[in-house]
Amino acid sequence: MKKSSPISGTAPVFFDPSGKRWRRILVALMASVLLIVLSVVWILPAASAPVWKAPENQSVEYPRKLLSTQDLRNIPRIGPEGGFAFDRIALIERRDGKVFLKDPFSNTIWREATADEIELIGNSPYAMETFGKPADHTLMLTFDDGPDPRNTPQILDLLSKEGVPATFFTVGDNIVKYPDIFRRMTQEGHMVGNHTMSHIDFWAHDDLFNRQQIIGADRVMRAADSYGTRLFRIPTGDPENNTLALLQSQQLGFLHINMDFDTRDWSYAPGVPIKAQKLDGQGHIVLVHDGGGDRNATIEMLKTFIPQAKAMGYTFTTVEPLLPPEYIPQSDVKAAVEDDATLAAMTTYLVTPNVVLTWLFWFGIGSLTVLTFLYVVLAVINNQRQKKRLWADVKEEEWPFVSVVLPVFNEELVVAKTLDALRASDYPRMEVVAINDGSTDGTLAVLSEYAQTWPQLRVIDQPNGGKSAASNHGIAQSRGEIVVTLDGDTLFEPQTIKMFARHFLAPRNGKIVGAVAGHVKVGNRRNLLTAWQSLEYLSGICVTRMAEGLMGAISIVPGACAAWRREALIQAGGYSHDTLAEDADLTLSLQQLGYSIVQENSAVAWTEAPMTLRGLFKQRLRWTYGNIQTLYKHRSMLFNPRFGALGMLTMPYALISVLVPLVFMPLTVIVAATSLARGEWQAVAAFSVFVAATHMIISIVAVLMVHESPMHLLMVPIYRLIYEPLRAYVVFGSAILALRGTAVGWYKPERTNSVLMPTSQAKLSTLAPAPADRLAPL
Numbered sequence: 001m002k003k004s005s006p007i008s009g010t011a012p013v014f015f016d017p018s019g020k021r022w023r024r025i026l027v028a029l030m031a032s033v034l035l036i037v038l039s040v041v042w043i044l045p046a047a048s049a050p051v052w053k054a055p056e057n058q059s060v061e062y063p064r065k066l067l068s069t070q071d072l073r074n075i076p077r078i079g080p081e082g083g084f085a086f087d088r089i090a091l092i093e094r095r096d097g098k099v100f101l102k103d104p105f106s107n108t109i110w111r112e113a114t115a116d117e118i119e120l121i122g123n124s125p126y127a128m129e130t131f132g133k134p135a136d137h138t139l140m141l142t143f144d145d146g147p148d149p150r151n152t153p154q155i156l157d158l159l160s161k162e163g164v165p166a167t168f169f170t171v172g173d174n175i176v177k178y179p180d181i182f183r184r185m186t187q188e189g190h191m192v193g194n195h196t197m198s199h200i201d202f203w204a205h206d207d208l209f210n211r212q213q214i215i216g217a218d219r220v221m222r223a224a225d226s227y228g229t230r231l232f233r234i235p236t237g238d239p240e241n242n243t244l245a246l247l248q249s250q251q252l253g254f255l256h257i258n259m260d261f262d263t264r265d266w267s268y269a270p271g272v273p274i275k276a277q278k279l280d281g282q283g284h285i286v287l288v289h290d291g292g293g294d295r296n297a298t299i300e301m302l303k304t305f306i307p308q309a310k311a312m313g314y315t316f317t318t319v320e321p322l323l324p325p326e327y328i329p330q331s332d333v334k335a336a337v338e339d340d341a342t343l344a345a346m347t348t349y350l351v352t353p354n355v356v357l358t359w360l361f362w363f364g365i366g367s368l369t370v371l372t373f374l375y376v377v378l379a380v381i382n383n384q385r386q387k388k389r390l391w392a393d394v395k396e397e398e399w400p401f402v403s404v405v406l407p408v409f410n411e412e413l414v415v416a417k418t419l420d421a422l423r424a425s426d427y428p429r430m431e432v433v434a435i436n437d438g439s440t441d442g443t444l445a446v447l448s449e450y451a452q453t454w455p456q457l458r459v460i461d462q463p464n465g466g467k468s469a470a471s472n473h474g475i476a477q478s479r480g481e482i483v484v485t486l487d488g489d490t491l492f493e494p495q496t497i498k499m500f501a502r503h504f505l506a507p508r509n510g511k512i513v514g515a516v517a518g519h520v521k522v523g524n525r526r527n528l529l530t531a532w533q534s535l536e537y538l539s540g541i542c543v544t545r546m547a548e549g550l551m552g553a554i555s556i557v558p559g560a561c562a563a564w565r566r567e568a569l570i571q572a573g574g575y576s577h578d579t580l581a582e583d584a585d586l587t588l589s590l591q592q593l594g595y596s597i598v599q600e601n602s603a604v605a606w607t608e609a610p611m612t613l614r615g616l617f618k619q620r621l622r623w624t625y626g627n628i629q630t631l632y633k634h635r636s637m638l639f640n641p642r643f644g645a646l647g648m649l650t651m652p653y654a655l656i657s658v659l660v661p662l663v664f665m666p667l668t669v670i671v672a673a674t675s676l677a678r679g680e681w682q683a684v685a686a687f688s689v690f691v692a693a694t695h696m697i698i699s700i701v702a703v704l705m706v707h708e709s710p711m712h713l714l715m716v717p718i719y720r721l722i723y724e725p726l727r728a729y730v731v732f733g734s735a736i737l738a739l740r741g742t743a744v745g746w747y748k749p750e751r752t753n754s755v756l757m758p759t760s761q762a763k764l765s766t767l768a769p770a771p772a773d774r775l776a777p778l
Helices: 020-047 062-067 115-121 152-162 172-177 179-187 207-225 243-251 296-311 337-350 352-388 415-423 443-451 467-477 496-505 528-551 566-572 582-592 613-633 641-677 682-706 710-740 762-767
Strands: 086-095 098-102 109-112 126-131 138-144 167-170 191-194 255-257 284-289 402-408 430-437 457-462 482-486 513-522 561-565 596-607
Touching: 020 337, 020 710, 062 243, 086 243, 098 115, 115 126, 138 152, 152 179, 152 296, 167 172, 167 179, 172 179, 172 207, 172 337, 179 191, 179 207, 191 207, 207 243, 207 337, 243 255, 284 296, 337 352, 352 528, 352 596, 352 641, 352 682, 402 415, 402 467, 402 496, 415 430, 415 443, 430 443, 430 467, 443 457, 457 467, 467 582, 482 496, 482 566, 496 513, 496 561, 496 596, 513 528, 513 582, 528 596, 528 613, 528 641, 528 682, 528 710, 561 566, 561 582, 561 596, 566 582, 582 596, 582 613, 582 641, 613 641, 613 710, 641 682, 641 710, 682 710
Parallel strands: 138 167, 138 284, 167 191, 402 430, 402 482, 430 457, 513 596
Antiparallel strands: 086 098, 086 126, 086 255, 098 109, 482 561, 513 561
16 A cells, blocks of 8 residues: 655636635625615606606695595586596685685686586585586597507507597506507607506505506606606596596696597407497597407407598597697607616516516527437437447457546445445456545545455555545556546446447547546435436436537546546646546546547446435535536637537537526526416416426437436426526526635535445346457447
């Protein structure tokens, strides 16, 4: 037994011993948050303030307090006979034996009440005044709830064809989503009014929320198209029973527009023809809808109604002829900063998530479809090629000498079983070099005792230096031209080393084989978590890596089951110390040196997978962080056509698989949760089913390829329930580790000695070498 010290290495990728990077990031983050907070504090008061401000009674509580002074079921309704166009609340002022109607929000006296009105008013502190009537044979079409991309453009086309102007009462949320349609309304000469931001029930919300619904829609219109309007219509109408909405809009400077000709198009089921009321020669304000649902029946009704009204001598106009001058909308207002900020904030809330989700949905569907088809086809082709390949009949003394390098740290429970499996190998020329990396348990004693009965085993002891240092020390002390690596808990099947070694006897595609990746299987399938990992290993190795092997694009040769050409290891400098994914790092280094990397599914190793969530998450965090370090270290290979599919497909996709979740995963989760909360589950369900279906295809191919148990397929429906939380943890955890510059050590999961390897060796007879004259390189 030899003793030595570990090989010193360079600083890990992203390592920052000073901690300055993390402090700078925290300062920048805090500054950004502070800037956002200050911006919100600065802009919010202005954005929430009314655009049209009256001089009196502007407290938020005033409308509800005023209404509480009277029974809402017996509010006097007054106004000239036949008037219906406008509604407003008037304070009653009694002075010198007269009764006056007064603006609640200024000192303006509107007019004196008539004798009949005085009788209706009685002792009431306020009354609802209704006034205004279109001239005879005049129709004012008004559309509620738009703009809507399904209906509004068709209605605008129809109105343009018929030369009919109209008044649209728009919902602010819809303006944010479809600003182009809103701008088309105003540009084509139509008038627009405020219908709140999201079509709310005023009685169901507090006063501040109600005000912001009106103010927000007002500011959105000003920002979207420099359009200022003081026209308002209560969602669901009926001002007599919505006096709170009426008074709150009035307090904010708006004039409520009513109607008297209700087509009731909102009450018809989709596809049911709508019959409009007959016209009587009088002037009317007509209520129809361009939003809120399928309005094809409305459009069909209008195609008949408009020509018929014209034939009866009616003319069409907006509500402008009835409006007091101060209420005529303005189409040239200058948007203020708070208007633009409101539109930007609402766009971020309403539009951006849907755009992102839609983009991710189709990107996910597209990339998954293309890559699944590509990888499955390539994996099947490569598998068939390997089955048909004829191997040389090599004599025992002609096989290359193999050194099995086994780095171990605190593997007392399992290392003897690992050595037993190696001892059962059918390979004729080999040695095992076990490096005890400063174990604190009885690992060294187990190794030393085992070496006394097996001359092929050499044991080297060194102070703890990490896995890469232990592996390099073992490689340096080994003698074989082929180096096989494995972990302390890994059990090789008897044929594995020979299956590795045969690939080094001939070139592949004109290149010298630098490494061979084996097939790692989970040997402790005892619970849901290990069954999940078994399926992951199976599909990842048998499909993904087999496909990459055909393209010459294998990016990871797992150190737990791999074979390396010693000459290639020396050229690459062995395992690096500056990444946690030393096997992936070494694999890419060999690719840069021009060596070929192949996959061998018959080189099987059984390993112990973590049996707890904590263990799984810690293991995958190390793997992911190490792979990110490796991608960064070898970033010159990214999108580099010199490295073929490895540089143009495999590595870029690995990078995307980190960056896309890092940027979009939180937003995707929020949008998906919001959609589900709203009952809009179809898109989420469709994507989930599609992902499960593609994974099922990959899994079936993998199971058939290596004759594994179909029981693996039972995990497919629930696979994402484990995968998605795990991915979130490792992606964000790795990002934080990289930003902090933390040094992460060699993580070794707790061993349970639970790996079971099938004892049947029947398949070995099918692997007998072919005659030497039938040797044919791939």
